Amino acid sequence: MIDTIIIGKGAAGITAAIYLKRYNKNVLVIGKDFGALEKTVKIENYYGFPTGIDGKELIQNGITQAKHLGIDVYDEEVVQIDNTLEYFLVTTPNHEYKAKTVLIATGKKRSPINVKGFKHLQGKGISFCVTCDGFFFRNKRLALVGYNDFMLHELSDMELLTKDITVFTEGNELTAPVKHKVVTDKIIEFVGDDVLTGVKTENGSYDFDGVFIALGTPSAADFALRVGAILDNNNLVVNASYQTNIEGLYAAGDAIGGTLQLTKASYDGMMAAMHIKNKLNDLKRLSK
Numbered sequence: 001m002i003d004t005i006i007i008g009k010g011a012a013g014i015t016a017a018i019y020l021k022r023y024n025k026n027v028l029v030i031g032k033d034f035g036a037l038e039k040t041v042k043i044e045n046y047y048g049f050p051t052g053i054d055g056k057e058l059i060q061n062g063i064t065q066a067k068h069l070g071i072d073v074y075d076e077e078v079v080q081i082d083n084t085l086e087y088f089l090v091t092t093p094n095h096e097y098k099a100k101t102v103l104i105a106t107g108k109k110r111s112p113i114n115v116k117g118f119k120h121l122q123g124k125g126i127s128f129c130v131t132c133d134g135f136f137f138r139n140k141r142l143a144l145v146g147y148n149d150f151m152l153h154e155l156s157d158m159e160l161l162t163k164d165i166t167v168f169t170e171g172n173e174l175t176a177p178v179k180h181k182v183v184t185d186k187i188i189e190f191v192g193d194d195v196l197t198g199v200k201t202e203n204g205s206y207d208f209d210g211v212f213i214a215l216g217t218p219s220a221a222d223f224a225l226r227v228g229a230i231l232d233n234n235n236l237v238v239n240a241s242y243q244t245n246i247e248g249l250y251a252a253g254d255a256i257g258g259t260l261q262l263t264k265a266s267y268d269g270m271m272a273a274m275h276i277k278n279k280l281n282d283l284k285r286l287s288k
């Protein structure tokens with residue numbers, strides 16, 4: 001079993017990996033893209049680069065440094081984390097990995113669906129987690145917003161609840177076919193007074209009892225909802241040891257909020273690694 005799986009290969013995730021590796025821990029980093037620095041941006045306030053550095057180049061340098069130390073860095077999207085009490089199960093579209101501890105360093109969510117009615121009806125018919133809230137919508141008319149592996153993952157859970165499912169792709173191409181009705185035009189409004197009653201798109205109106213959002217890449221908030229970790233204003237809540245309220249589940253970087261800067265993300269990664277190392281050593285002692 002892996003000592004620590006780090007989700008995210010940005011400043012927080014890679015720094016944590018480097019420290020954990022040097023503490024002689026067995027660590028795997030799983031990341032999908034360049035995170036906050038996916039779009040070209042010059043970084044001029046990070047230590048050690050007199051004339052600045054391209055954001056992607058900085059992140060790529062970190063990944064190369066980690067690999068140079070013998071750390072595995074996989075290019076995959078994590079779609080689910082489960083806490084089995086004995087270990088954490090981290091799921092990607094094609095693999096499952098078991099770990100004693102997990103560090104969420106997934107940065108900030110970048111694909112909210114902020115249209116009319118969204119804020120008002122969130123939690124009143126709009127949900128972000130089929131496993132968490134699906135039970136309340138058995139045999140109801142449900143909409144699922146998404147288009148990729150994350151959506152497909154939620155869909156497989158939703159199909160256990162109801163047959164009446166419509167997928168809204170928000171103009172994106174489905175990455176795999178689905179056997180349900182598909183609407184491709186964008187949602188412009190979530191309708192309902194006290195509870196959600198439907199959805200309006202650019203070209204139509206639809207009645208629903210519930211809407212589940214699984215758009216883009218699963219974020220720290222999506223993982224938190226699933227495992228029961230506490231969120232505050234979409235930031236994962238951690239204690240002074242960077243541990244969430246779930247034993248063995250840690251978080252660092254933009255995912256925990258505060259100052260959203262690279263230096264702070266690296267600092268978080270280092271501190272989280274130190275506390276994870278202590279936790280792993282405690283686990284080792286207990287198992288003897």
Ligand SMILES: Cc1cc2nc3c(=O)[nH]c(=O)nc-3n(C[C@H](O)[C@H](O)[C@H](O)COP(=O)(O)OP(=O)(O)OC[C@H]3O[C@@H](n4cnc5c(N)ncnc54)[C@H](O)[C@@H]3O)c2cc1C
Binds near residue numbers: 077
């Ligand atoms: C346009 C822009 C300009 C900026 N300029 C500066 C600057 O000049 N100076 C500065 O200090 N800061 C700057 N920042 C902020 C800085 O980029 C962030 O604070 C920093 O990148 C946070 O690091 P992180 O490791 O927490 O998250 P990120 O760098 O966002 O990394 C998140 C990682 O998580 C991965 N990930 C997310 N979800 C999943 C998933 N489900 N499965 C697998 N992997 C996943 C991503 O692929 C990525 O590897 C800027 C941000 C933006 C958006």
